[in-house]
Amino acid sequence: MMMSKINTHARLLFAGAALTALVAGTAPTLADTPADTLVLAWAIDDTITLDPAESFELSPAEFIGNGYDMLVRLDINDTTKVVGGVAESWSVSDDGLTYTFKLKPDLKFASGNPLTAEDVAFSMERAVKLDKSPAFILTQFGLNGDNVTEKAKAVDDNTFVLTVDKSYAPSFVLNCLTATVGAVVDKKLLMEHAEAVTPSDDNKYDTDFGYAWLKTNYAGSGPFKIRDWRANEILVMERNDNYYGEKPALARVIYRHVKESATQRLMLETGDIDVARNLDPGDLEAVSKNPDLSTTDAAKGTVYYISLNQKNENLAKPEVREAFKYLVDYDAIGSTLIKGIGEIRQTYQAKGVLGALEASPYKLDVAKAKELLEKAGLKDGLTVTFDVRNTQPVTGIAEAFQQTAGQAGIKVEIIPGDGKQTLTKYRARNHDLYIGQWGMDYWDPNSNAEAFTSNPDNADDASTKTLAWRNAWDIPELTEQTKAALLERDDQKRAETYKTLQQEALDSSPFVMLFQQIEVAGLRNNVKNYKLGPSFDTNFVGPVTKD
Amino acid sequence: MSVMGNTTPPPMAEGKLSRREWLLSDRPASRTQAKLGRAYVSWRRFAENRLALIGLIIILALVLVAIFADLLAPYSPTIGDLANARLLAPAWDHWLGTDDQGRDILSRLIYGSRLTLYVVVLVAVIAAPIGLLVGTVSGYAGGWVDAVLMRITDIFLAFPKLVLALALVAALGPGIENAVIAIAITSWPPYARIARAETMQVRNSDYISAVRLMGASPIRIVLRHIMPLCMSSLIVRVTLDMAGIILTAAGLGFLGLGAQPPLPEWGAMIASGRRFILDQWWVAAAPGVAILLVSLGFNLLGDGLRDALDPRSAGQ
Numbered sequence: 033m034m035m036s037k038i039n040t041h042a043r044l045l046f047a048g049a050a051l052t053a054l055v056a057g058t059a060p061t062l063a064d065t066p067a068d069t070l071v072l073a074w075a076i077d078d079t080i081t082l083d084p085a086e087s088f089e090l091s092p093a094e095f096i097g098n099g100y101d102m103l104v105r106l107d108i109n110d111t112t113k114v115v116g117g118v119a120e121s122w123s124v125s126d127d128g129l130t131y132t133f134k135l136k137p138d139l140k141f142a143s144g145n146p147l148t149a150e151d152v153a154f155s156m157e158r159a160v161k162l163d164k165s166p167a168f169i170l171t172q173f174g175l176n177g178d179n180v181t182e183k184a185k186a187v188d189d190n191t192f193v194l195t196v197d198k199s200y201a202p203s204f205v206l207n208c209l210t211a212t213v214g215a216v217v218d219k220k221l222l223m224e225h226a227e228a229v230t231p232s233d234d235n236k237y238d239t240d241f242g243y244a245w246l247k248t249n250y251a252g253s254g255p256f257k258i259r260d261w262r263a264n265e266i267l268v269m270e271r272n273d274n275y276y277g278e279k280p281a282l283a284r285v286i287y288r289h290v291k292e293s294a295t296q297r298l299m300l301e302t303g304d305i306d307v308a309r310n311l312d313p314g315d316l317e318a319v320s321k322n323p324d325l326s327t328t329d330a331a332k333g334t335v336y337y338i339s340l341n342q343k344n345e346n347l348a349k350p351e352v353r354e355a356f357k358y359l360v361d362y363d364a365i366g367s368t369l370i371k372g373i374g375e376i377r378q379t380y381q382a383k384g385v386l387g388a389l390e391a392s393p394y395k396l397d398v399a400k401a402k403e404l405l406e407k408a409g410l411k412d413g414l415t416v417t418f419d420v421r422n423t424q425p426v427t428g429i430a431e432a433f434q435q436t437a438g439q440a441g442i443k444v445e446i447i448p449g450d451g452k453q454t455l456t457k458y459r460a461r462n463h464d465l466y467i468g469q470w471g472m473d474y475w476d477p478n479s480n481a482e483a484f485t486s487n488p489d490n491a492d493d494a495s496t497k498t499l500a501w502r503n504a505w506d507i508p509e510l511t512e513q514t515k516a517a518l519l520e521r522d523d524q525k526r527a528e529t530y531k532t533l534q535q536e537a538l539d540s541s542p543f544v545m546l547f548q549q550i551e552v553a554g555l556r557n558n559v560k561n562y563k564l565g566p567s568f569d570t571n572f573v574g575p576v577t578k579d
Numbered sequence: 580m581s582v583m584g585n586t587t588p589p590p591m592a593e594g595k596l597s598r599r600e601w602l603l604s605d606r607p608a609s610r611t612q613a614k615l616g617r618a619y620v621s622w623r624r625f626a627e628n629r630l631a632l633i634g635l636i637i638i639l640a641l642v643l644v645a646i647f648a649d650l651l652a653p654y655s656p657t658i659g660d661l662a663n664a665r666l667l668a669p670a671w672d673h674w675l676g677t678d679d680q681g682r683d684i685l686s687r688l689i690y691g692s693r694l695t696l697y698v699v700v701l702v703a704v705i706a707a708p709i710g711l712l713v714g715t716v717s718g719y720a721g722g723w724v725d726a727v728l729m730r731i732t733d734i735f736l737a738f739p740k741l742v743l744a745l746a747l748v749a750a751l752g753p754g755i756e757n758a759v760i761a762i763a764i765t766s767w768p769p770y771a772r773i774a775r776a777e778t779m780q781v782r783n784s785d786y787i788s789a790v791r792l793m794g795a796s797p798i799r800i801v802l803r804h805i806m807p808l809c810m811s812s813l814i815v816r817v818t819l820d821m822a823g824i825i826l827t828a829a830g831l832g833f834l835g836l837g838a839q840p841p842l843p844e845w846g847a848m849i850a851s852g853r854r855f856i857l858d859q860w861w862v863a864a865a866p867g868v869a870i871l872l873v874s875l876g877f878n879l880l881g882d883g884l885r886d887a888l889d890p891r892s893a894g895q
Contacts, residue, residue, distance in 0.1 A: 294857075314858050333666055364662035369679070422835040424854065431680050431840050435658050448835045 046344050047560040051269040064303050068283040070576055072298055073290035074309035075240075077264045083246040084155075084215035086164035090568045091287075093212050095267060097569030098285075100215035100252035103133055103192070104206050105151060106475055108193065109384065111566050112386040112527070114206045118147060118216055118253070119192075122206075128199025140557035142220040142250070142257040149186035154219040155185035156194070158241045166213040169198055173197060173205065177236065201526050203386055207476035212569050217242075218251035243328045255280050255574040259271050264289050269573075280574040300325060300554050306578070307562060308554040313372040318553040327554050330564035331375065333382040334471035334549040335480070336426070338433065340542035344502040350540060351408035355401040355577070357394045357544050366547065369428045379534045380470075380484045382548055384566045386465055386523070387477045387530030391538060401440045413441025416464040419457055422448040426467045429546065433467075459497070461504055469549070470499065475567055477530045478518055483542060485533045486514040503542050511534060603736060611654075625676065626885045631883020637876030645692040655681035656690035657841040666859045666866060676861040686866045687843035691866065694844050695873060698759055698828045699821050705763035707817050710770020715801050718778025729775070735768040740823075741830055748836040755838045758831045762824055773816055777809040810890040819881035822874035829870050845870050 045420035065071045084096050096163030097403040102117040116122075139147035159167055162182040174197025175183050183195040192454045196205060208214070229240050242251070248256040255277065256269035267287040271280050288305065290296050296316040301322065310317060311327075340347040340356060347353070357378075366376040366481035381388040403413065420430040427448070434444040444465070449457075458466045472479045487507050494501055500510075513533055518550040520526040537543060551564050558579040565571050596604075603620070607613040625631055644651060654673075659665075659682030667677040675684040706728040717728040735743070747761035781787060782805065790804055831837035832846025840847070852863030 314852075314855070361661060368661055368665045368681075425850075427840070428679060432661050434681070434841060438658070446840045448839060543651075 033180075047247065049520050056478045065306055066284075067578055070282050070285045070573060070578065071305045072285070072287050072307040072309055073296045073305045075291045076267060076287055076289045077291070079105070079216065079261070079263065079267070080248045081244065082250065082258060083164075084212050084217065085159040085162045085241075085243075086169070086214060088165040088249075088531050093568035094259055094571045095261075095269070096252075097254075097571065097574055098217055098269060099211070099250060099254045099258045099566075100217070100258045102211075102214045102216065103209050105564070106207075106210050106570055107567055108570060108572070111384040111475070112204075112388075112572060114210055117210075118152070124202045128202070129196055129204060132187075132200075134172045135190045135192065136276060137190065139253065139276055140255045140525065141221065142272040142274050143218055143221045145218055145220045146462050147216065147218075147253050148189040149192040150189070151219045152192045152216050153181075153184050153186040154222075155215065155217045156215065156349060158180055158222075159213050160184075161237055161523070162235075162241060163245060165361040166211065167488070169208050169211045169213050172208075173200065188268060189512045190206070198519060200518055200520065201520050201523070203523050203526060204478055205425040206472050207386070207567070210569075211474045216253060217246070218253070218276050221251045222246065251548055255572075256285060278574070281577045282573070285573050297554070300556065303556065306559050311390050311552060311554050315471040316372045316552055316554065324557055325554055326554055326557055328562060328564060329372075329550045329552040330566060331548050331550045333475065335373065335377060335380060335382060335387070336429075336467070336469045336546045336549070338465060338467045338544040339503045340465060340544075341461060342542055344416065345462060346408075346410060346414050347464065347542065349408040349410075351404040352410065352414075353542050354399065355404035355408070355440065356437075358397040358401040359442070360403070360433055360442055360544060361393070361436050362392070362394065362546075364451065365432055367427050368382065368574055369432065370547050372550075373553055374549050375426065376546070377548040378538060378545045380537055380543065380545055381477055381480050381530065381534055382472060382566070385472070385475060385477050385480075387527035387534075389531045389534040389538070391535070398439045400438070405440060405442075407510075410441075411442065415443040415445065416466040417445045417447055418467070419449060419454045419463045420467055421454045423451070426469075430467050434470050437550055458502055461492070461502060466503075467546075472567075477527075477550075478514075481530055481533055484541065485537050486512045487511055499543070500541075507541050601743070621887045626882050628883045628886060630632045631886070634876045634879025634881075634883060637872060638880055641692055641696065641873055641876065644689055645696045648689045648693055651895060652683075652686035652689040653877065654686040654689045656843045658680065658682070666855060668859070669861055675865045676859070678848070678862050679855065682841075684848075684862065687848060687868050688865060691845050691848065691869070692873075694755060694838060694842060695825055695828070698755065698762070699824050700876075701759045702763045702766060702824050703821065704838065705759070707770055707813060709763075709768040711764040711774050711806060711809060711813060713767070714771035714774025714776075715778045715805050718775035719782050719797065719801050721806060725775075732768045732771050736772075738765070740765045741827055742864070744827055744831060745834070745836065748831060752836050753839060755844070756841065758828055758837045761831070762827050765827075766820060766824065769820070770813055770816060773812055774806075774809045777812060778805050781805060783810055790799045793888040815881055815885040815888060818884055821881070822876040825870060825874050825877070 038287050056188045074091060076091040076354060079091065079092045079095070081087050082092060082095060084100055087093065093519055103119045104114040105117040107113040109117045113127060118135055118139055120136045122131060122133045124131055135149055140396070141147050157180045160170055160175050161177045163177070185193050217227060225245035226239045226242045227244055228238060231238055248261055251276065253272070254273055255275045256559070258267065259270045259274045260268040266289065269285040271283050273279065282344040289303060290299065293310055293312040293315045296305070296310055297319060299305045300308040300319065316327060321328050340353060342348040376392065377383065378392040379389045379393055405413065418430060418434070420427055430446055434446060437444050454466065457463050458468065470483055475576070483499045483508065485500060486498050487505060488494070488511055490501060490506040500507060510533060513529060517526055517533070520529055553562070553564060555562055560577045560579065561575045591871060601612070602616045604612065604616065607616055659677065659680040663683040664677050666679055669676040673683050673685065675688065678684055678687070687697055713728050713732065717725045743765045744761040747764060748757055751757040751760065778876045787800060820881055828837055829849070830844025832844040833850040835850065838844030838847055848866040849863045852866070855862050
């Protein structure tokens with residue numbers, strides 16, 4: 033009796049399974065994402081904190097960029113300018129030391145607390161006093177733990193005044209304030225969660241300013257509020273109904289941590305996600321060929337370069353420096369090795385930043401390079417070592433360069449190593465050639481100008497170790513110009529100075545600039561208005577809609 | 580010592596003896612004839628083993644390809660055409676396709692055979708004598724010499740081979756010479772063990788005692804009378820190990836610690852090809868097959884040699 037019952041059950045089960053298989057076979061059901069939710073797959077394992085005062089990584093910059101608001105923000109249509117964030121207007125005093133910001137009226141945090149100048153001042157104070165990695169962006173204006181309450185001050189509910197120590201170019205100050213470290217945090221909410229601490233060497237204050245709590249929580253006023261973050265798993269943002277600006281069409285944005293490019297491609301193809309963020313060139317090509325999917329990209333503020341150590345007397349010759357720039361097959365590399373991940377760029381400022389010079393005078397010209405080498409007295413060529421991190425695309429580019437350099441009689445000996453090995457050697461100035469990448473610290477031309485064309489002290493024990501220092505490029509004049517550009521209050525003139533600096537670097541620097549990184553994303557076709565910005569904190573998801 | 584040469588030659592009936600009969604004669608007229616006869620028997624037994632012959636052919640082909648790489652390779656192994664010939668599928672122009680730098684994979688494989696042979700031969704030349712010396716001295720001397728040498732061997736055997744090689748290469752810096760040194764240092768202990776075992780078997784035999792009574796020094800005994808006896812088993816073991824050496828070298832190359840670019844080392848070729856394994860499979864597959872074939876060749880050859888050289892199964 034029992035037996036037959038089980039048998040009947042089993043038979044039913046089999047029949048059911050067979051039927052399901054049949055149905056599934058004829059009409060594959062796709063797991064569509066909800067219409068009011070955008071689901072993105074992205075490697076978000078670099079998120080270690082959600083605190084704007086500490087976060088300096090890529091993926092949290094995007095979360096903070098969407099979840100918080102700053103005093104001023106980059107103008108996405110013209111990234112050499114800024115537009116108001118919570119500030120409605122601002123003015124700079126004649127001596128260039130005092131910045132007065134008028135806030136937009138009746139602002140509210142997502143928590144419902146009113147957003148006043150007091151919160152702006154607190155955000156600055158908090159970032160400066162906590163003094164985490166990105167704090168230098170604010171402290172370079174002469175702010176420190178002792179004077180920040182005086183220098184970054186709320187005059188009344190609607191007026192915030194920032195006093196800087198030198199008459200910097202206003203564009204420099206404003207650009208720096210667009211960084212995530214300048215995000216306005218909810219003072220009332222944070223101080224409710226602040227923990228009392230005993231002052232120590234690391235933290236001289238008796239409160240942690242809500243540091244422990246904000247690591248995994250949210251206290252902002254942006255178009256989205258960060259609802260939930262589980263490390264290496266998921267981050268959920270929800271529409272902030274208290275946002276003053278245009279409210280997002282989507283109710284929810286979900287970032288899923290998916291590391292593998294191939295997995296992201298499969299999920300995108302089956303409709304498990306709407307946007308895939310880490311597609312390798314191969315997968316990207318497959319996505320772009322799929323009629324249901326499309327791709328979008330944007331140049332990001334990271335540039336790749338080969339640098340020549342000026343401690344090597346052969347490489348220090350100006351003709352040799354120039355010859356190297358003629359020995360990179362820019363066209364071939366651009367159309368193959370970095371296709372989909374970068375675009376050739378020979379100037380060191382990223383595209384879209386104030387004063388970026390658009391020039392690419394160099395192309396592969398072995399005869400010209402040979403001529404230059406002969407002029408330098410190196411008719412028989414030379415042998416140099418080349419420290420290369422054993423990851424792509426740098427290894428591929430290094431090998432391609434090795435071939436083209438070989439044609440001009442330069443024997444390049446590649447020394448592969450992991451990132452730490454090569455970087456340590458580079459920082460100690462023990463290399464001949466090095467291939468590396470440089471990401472902008474903040475969206476202002478000064479960031480890269482300081483790195484590439486400023487070297488205040490070329491001694492081995494210098495305190496400021498810029499990229500020019502790492503290659504022992506002694507440039508007192510350019511260093512002065514870089515410094516002067518920081519204090520040039522006329523934007524037009526400031527931009528011109530940066531262009532001159534880039535031209536100088538293009539002609540004579542030991543940096544062979546290669547390409548600027550681009551970020552790509554694969555989308556399903558029903559996702560509209562999805563755009564990547566020039567930096568990660570401008571990858572806005574607010575305008576996105578879904579059909 | 581040997582009295583074979585003194586025996587009266589057998590009456591040669593017709594005076595004519597085929598070469599084969601001369602070699603197989605059970606009463607050789609000279610030491611040379613005896614040696615040649617023995618070699619011939621070994622060869623016959625080796626040749627009976629078809630698989631071993633295939634192994635030998637593969638290895639001979641490898642050697643020939645390595646010697647005549649300049650003539651055989653249709654293109655340069657290091658200079659490619661990045662702009663126009665990147666990741667081409669196998670075709671008439673490029674029999675095995677091209678890699679991500681636009682270089683002809685066949686040419687790289689052909690030149691890579693030199694590196695493979697270089698590594699294998701150098702490792703064998705360095706590691707085998709060290710192992711042989713340590714093993715025979717240890718086995719013959721016994722006592723505390725044996726204890727010390729064998730404990731050192733134990734220490735080396737206690738590490739996984741690849742891990743130890745990795746550590747050595749990391750300390751010495753990447754490069755094919757350093758890879759050879761690292762592999763050699765990690766592969767001598769088994770040879771020492773084998774040589775020691777063989778030595779222990781023969782050191783108390785009568786002929787060794789006789790040599791000793793005649794006043795031979797221990798050095799002479801080890802070098803002239805013990806080492807030759809250990810040779811055959813050692814050759815077999817080294818040949819069988821060669822596949823492992825190739826794989827270790829390829830592993831180091833794969834991890835970026837072997838040959839430096841642009842050297843066409845097979846392991847490094849696989850490493851750079853694995854990025855394209857889904858869409859351009861031939862980039863990684865071609866060197867993979869080459870490693871497989873050569874390793875197989877050495878294994879088959881070693882197996883055949885063991886059967887042919889093992890005196891216990893010789894039946895003589």
